Amino acid sequence: MGNQEVLAQKIASYFEAFELNARSGDRDFFLRVTEGIDSLQTLYFNLYGDHPDRANQFDQLLATVFQAYQQRADTLKDRDLEKLAQGNWFLSNKLAGMSLYVDRFCGKLSEMESKLPYLEDLGINFLHLMPLFESPEGESDGGYAVSDFRKVSKRFGSLEDLAKLMHTLHLKEMNVMLDIVLNHTSDRHEWAKKAKSGDKHYQDYFYMYDNRWIPNQFEESMPEIFPESSPGNFTWSEECQKWVMTVFHSYQWDLNYRNPQVLREMLDTLFFYANLGVDLLRIDAPAFIWKQTGTSCQNLPQAHTILQLIKQAVHMASPGMALLGEAIVAPADIMAYFGRGEQQGKECDFAYNATQMALQWDMLASGETKVMLQAQPILDQKPFGCSWIAYTRCHDDIGLGYDDYMIAQAGKDPYLHRRFLKEYFTGKTLGSPAKGALFSSNPKTGDARISGTLASLCGLEKALDENDPGQLELSIQKILMMQAHSFFLGGLPMIFYGDEIGYTNDYSYRSDPAKNYDNRWMHRPLFDWGKAAKIHEFGSIEAQIYAGTQRLLSIRKKLAAVGDYKNISWMGPHNIHIAGYLRSLGPQRIFVVFNFSSQFQSMTWYAFKEHGLIPHQLWDHWNEEIIPVGLDHEYFHLAPYEFRILEVMPKD
Ligand code: GLC
Numbered sequence: 001m002g003n004q005e006v007l008a009q010k011i012a013s014y015f016e017a018f019e020l021n022a023r024s025g026d027r028d029f030f031l032r033v034t035e036g037i038d039s040l041q042t043l044y045f046n047l048y049g050d051h052p053d054r055a056n057q058f059d060q061l062l063a064t065v066f067q068a069y070q071q072r073a074d075t076l077k078d079r080d081l082e083k084l085a086q087g088n089w090f091l092s093n094k095l096a097g098m099s100l101y102v103d104r105f106c107g108k109l110s111e112m113e114s115k116l117p118y119l120e121d122l123g124i125n126f127l128h129l130m131p132l133f134e135s136p137e138g139e140s141d142g143g144y145a146v147s148d149f150r151k152v153s154k155r156f157g158s159l160e161d162l163a164k165l166m167h168t169l170h171l172k173e174m175n176v177m178l179d180i181v182l183n184h185t186s187d188r189h190e191w192a193k194k195a196k197s198g199d200k201h202y203q204d205y206f207y208m209y210d211n212r213w214i215p216n217q218f219e220e221s222m223p224e225i226f227p228e229s230s231p232g233n234f235t236w237s238e239e240c241q242k243w244v245m246t247v248f249h250s251y252q253w254d255l256n257y258r259n260p261q262v263l264r265e266m267l268d269t270l271f272f273y274a275n276l277g278v279d280l281l282r283i284d285a286p287a288f289i290w291k292q293t294g295t296s297c298q299n300l301p302q303a304h305t306i307l308q309l310i311k312q313a314v315h316m317a318s319p320g321m322a323l324l325g326e327a328i329v330a331p332a333d334i335m336a337y338f339g340r341g342e343q344q345g346k347e348c349d350f351a352y353n354a355t356q357m358a359l360q361w362d363m364l365a366s367g368e369t370k371v372m373l374q375a376q377p378i379l380d381q382k383p384f385g386c387s388w389i390a391y392t393r394c395h396d397d398i399g400l401g402y403d404d405y406m407i408a409q410a411g412k413d414p415y416l417h418r419r420f421l422k423e424y425f426t427g428k429t430l431g432s433p434a435k436g437a438l439f440s441s442n443p444k445t446g447d448a449r450i451s452g453t454l455a456s457l458c459g460l461e462k463a464l465d466e467n468d469p470g471q472l473e474l475s476i477q478k479i480l481m482m483q484a485h486s487f488f489l490g491g492l493p494m495i496f497y498g499d500e501i502g503y504t505n506d507y508s509y510r511s512d513p514a515k516n517y518d519n520r521w522m523h524r525p526l527f528d529w530g531k532a533a534k535i536h537e538f539g540s541i542e543a544q545i546y547a548g549t550q551r552l553l554s555i556r557k558k559l560a561a562v563g564d565y566k567n568i569s570w571m572g573p574h575n576i577h578i579a580g581y582l583r584s585l586g587p588q589r590i591f592v593v594f595n596f597s598s599q600f601q602s603m604t605w606y607a608f609k610e611h612g613l614i615p616h617q618l619w620d621h622w623n624e625e626i627i628p629v630g631l632d633h634e635y636f637h638l639a640p641y642e643f644r645i646l647e648v649m650p651k652d
Pocket of ligand 1: 144
């Protein structure tokens with residue numbers, strides 16, 4: 001019997017065992033499984049082909065997929081079919097997201113419903129609820145050190161509260177994004193506890209060694225993620241007298257995916273989230289999930305195979321749930337998370353556009369677009385059907401992770417340029433209005449990332465400290481320009497809560513021992529609803545930023561061409577201070593242009609005539625005015641940090 005027949009028989013026997021009906025009720029599932037099983041098996045054997053128990057382990061994995069489908073609520077199955085019928089539903093210009101910590105935003109999950117009008121009014125219809133599952137109070141890494149993947153932490157409420165909220169959100173046609181932390185568990189997770197007590201079965205769930213022999217080999221090529229607060233990649237466990245791999249904090253134990261049971265257990269967890277109704281699952285730190293001595297232990301081919309396998313399994317059992325790979329790595333490496341070669345478009349549906357995010361900050365500091373433009377040939381390679389999370393800030397630091405050659409090609413010295421950026425954002429450069437801090441400085445490599453809120457990095461905090469109305473106005477202009485740049489670029493905009501009303505840095509984390517080793521807490525505000533109420537006070541800072549953000553989102557929702565359909569072209573560098581892109585779909589053409597410098601800038605109208613069209617007049621959606629297009633040698637002007645959203649209008 002050939003492999004195809006064996007697989008067909010296997011499918012038939014699973015349908016029987018799970019009491020599913022391949023001819024009627026479960027026909028769509030049957031078709032998806034039949035179509036995907038070969039590839040699922042190939043991916044699985046690529047990973048575990050040498051494992052003595054591979055066949056049995058694969059059967060268990062398949063059973064996990066069937067069980068997930070069987071347990072999926074009918075309402076979610078209907079939602080799956082609706083989304084499949086829409087095609088890549090998540091590329092739409094109508095979506096707008098926000099990331100927030102439930103406890104810091106409103107206390108409990110049960111309070112969220114009463115806060116939804118605020119979010120809806122802003123235009124948000126996609127909510128990323130930051131990690132909610134149980135994690136030890138003092139050692140939680142903001143919830144990314146999970147001690148129970150299925151129990152909502154008491155801090156937020158209960159699983160029922162979460163299910164209720166998700167139901168309400170779906171009724172309001174809002175989508176939900178949750179995290180799965182695949183790479184590690186808290187050292188207080190049941191598996192880790194059992195491993196500590198000497199249970200061999202669970203010791204195999206982690207990377208554990210009796211002596212430094214192998215850890216030392218790993219360390220030779222592994223970079224450090226948190227060199228200041230958690231140097232090295234291994235931690236000594238007194239309890240079991242072993243070295244444990246801990247790439248992030250010492251209390252986050254890396255899971256060992258060489259053990260197929262780890263993959264099956266985590267896939268089961270992933271389906272637990274899928275069946276709660278998650279629309280977009282954020283896979284935390286996927287770059288790290290496979291380890292190999294002699295490598296950086298990031299972006300390894302097996303990590304991609306695991307993600308492709310997950311995608312295939314999800315496509316079978318819960319196809320309405322899209323996947324976001326949180327890979328904050330070099331530009332070319334990020335692109336690999338969309339799948340390469342035969343697997344193109346079959347890995348993650350989304351990745352963070354971390355490169356463009358960091359380059360926006362680069363442009364803001366340098367006032368120039370040259371480095372940013374060097375990155376575009378790579379970013380343009382994103383396959384059709386996949387998308388970006390487009391953002392200016394998130395809960396993490398800003399890493400300046402784009403390549404040195406991009407900086408060099410822009411005519412700058414990479415070392416000096418990065419030093420300039422670090423000094424600019426920490427306010428050390430003369431004239432810099434930014435108030436940020438360096439995160440995870442590594443004296444050995446000179447690397448550092450940047451913490452600070454959008455508003456503080458744009459100068460609002462300093463303007464308030466110095467009571468400087470001119471700088472204050474400019475900082476608000478910069479905040480809106482940064483948001484506009486990411487909202488219109490293509491991808492799902494993800495606002496970080498608080499940025500919509502200009503939160504400046506919160507320094508209270510310094511006196512909290514559970515947070516003071518991690519300055520990312522300075523940009524994770526404790527939301528003050530009194531401050532939020534100021535959006536109704538005409539002219540207040542909050543009202544200006546909120547109304548501007550709201551208007552940007554509403555413009556975005558009107559313009560289909562802003563959806564992410566591989567439909568972006570960059571305008572040439574006619575003026576290195578002006579970034580501009582053209583978004584087109586069918587007959588709709590929109591130029592979005594930004595002056596990243598502190599001076600008035602101009603470029604000739606010819607810049608608008610290079611893309612196979614000669615526009616005669618433009619409608620500026622931001623300023624709501626018609627702008628006649630000038631002659632080639634005449635000039636188009638932008639004030640400092642001004643931006644425009646210009647739709648090409650018909651000739652008459
Ligand atoms: C991701 C999270 C970050 C966390 C890390 C370890 O990068 O975004 O906040 O510290 O993973 O889980």
